[in-house]
Amino acid sequence: MKVSFIGAGSWGTALSIVVADNGHEVKIWDINPEHIEAMKTTRRNDKYLGGVVIPDNIEPTSDIEYCLAGADVLVIAVASQAYRSVMESHGAYMDDKTIIVNVAKGIENGSLLRISEVIAEFKPNNPFVCLSGPSHAEEVSHRLPTTLVSASTSKEVAECIQDLFSTDYLRVYTNPDVVGVELGGALKNIIALAAGITDGMGFGDNAKAALMTRGIREITRLGIKLGAKVDTFTGLSGVGDLIVTCTSMHSRNRRCGIMIGEGLSRKEAEEKVGMVVEGIYATKAAYDLSKKLGVEMPIVDELYAVLYEEADAKQAVKNLMLRARKHEMEEVTKETIWE
Template sequence: MSVVSIIGAGSWGTSLSVLLSNNGHQVRVWSRFQEEVDLLNREREHKEKLPGVKVPETVVFTSDLKACLEGHDFVVIVLPSQTVRENARLLAPYLSPNDIVVLCSKGIEEESGKRLSQVVLEEAPGVRVVALYGPSHAEEVAIGIPTTVVAACPDQDAAMKVQDLFMSPSFRVYTSSDIIGAEIGAALKNIIALCAGISDGLGYGDNSKAALMTRGITEIARLGTAMGANAKTFSGLTGIGDLIVTCTSRHSRNWRAGNLIGKGYTPEEAVASVKMVVEGISATRAVKGLMDRYQISMPICLEAYRILFEGKDCRKAVYDLMTRRKKHEFEDTGW
């Protein structure tokens, strides 16, 4: 049995607390919001985000960070991406070199353009960061629907320990050394999911969504490989797998927000309606900086940026994508 400290009591943090508790581990979950802690300890259910899912009595919710981290074997970060740095700074005094930090937050830091594992390591040098990503909606993991993910880390021992920690008959974990590819896939699929939602909101069909997903994974891989990722990663669970589930699922908050934008909502109105963090919006701003830095062509992501931050009309963005100059599908092959 391991002692696992989960940082973040939202839908994903709560879902993972159920999984890990059912795996026989001692689980503590931290939230900075005392009202949320009191509700979860009393009701044993996150009625707003995971209605109907009962959390085992053995899971402890607390707003005391020191108490949550006492005697931990693993720390799991499940927070909005843009809060990871400030919270990693809070965690740092309680972490030791070689501690394993499991990163479940998906995104890129807006200001720096850094991957979240880089952010954690800057604030807590010496820890081993394992990214746990893949097609895995909290709503389904919490009720034991079969799910597969990847534990990605250059340190094989750390990746395998996380694999053992989470593995269950309903939650299969693969390992990978390519944390760069896993992080880029996890962050950028949210942008493409926003676009898929916009497409559906505009009334377009399956053809349009298939095109967005296929050309979207091309853009994700293009940036990822420029940043040092293995191209094969993007054909796996943290690439095309995560993209499929986020673009097509009723659980996807990014798709829902995009759908509202396609129907005429402003981005701010869409986020307010979804009532959850929409990671694709901050990811779009961060990726605009990265595509400029690496001089990478990412037309879908660029049009998403123009819709979200420059007020461009959605139909005009689609028209501009469809009428770009003619190209070969695969730039590195030809006759």
């Protein structure tokens, strides 16, 4: 198959290596022509993935029209807030039969649209897949065992992408719940950012376990309101992605949170990370969605106050601890708890 990538950052490059390992013809484009030229010359991506060799069947190019011509599959690997710009600038070069694969994890601020909805505004007839799950580019590029989810409303299309990316080090499952997979991937970044803040303040494992458990509860509540399936949030793109992002130093969301917990401002921490911290944008989107839909999300509320209203992080934790007492199971199931 002919597979094209938009975005030669860490994740786009790592996934292009997977496809190349499977023997496919790969082209990769990036908005930075100097970056592409360096990849051509060195056969490496030292800017984002130091020490990783780019296979010979990956062709870096600065010509977007050439990159997209004849593509059977297009993988878009840019920050979530850049998708609209990509579609506005390059959508005309995308064939209507090309399968479009989103690998970003975010919600568009302002419109509050999921990535699939943004893409559908420009290319409503293209087959679409969200490829998500617990995965760090650094580990995938070194061919360490990883699992992902290929989510599409079309079983055939989901299985096509499953086959494209499956290797002896990358196992891909399919899932028809696009809404749930997109939301799980986007919203877990919020909890990872909060987990980093608790780490930075010196709180222990107990606090992180509580945050992760209650965090997936909030994610599930919002997901159900938007039509997602409960089971998706107990799977790879829910609990799985939450675990890896909250516990690993590969996670830029966690690293950013640690610095905020240590006393840096949101902007200072983001600058030190040096790459897009999706959880910052996801927090605002989730906050706005929760208010719009009337969904209770106390962790999101407190993190929003810390990030956007300069609230004190330690006070935010106290606010969560002193909330009105509740039964653990009441919010999501809506079932009768006590007879």
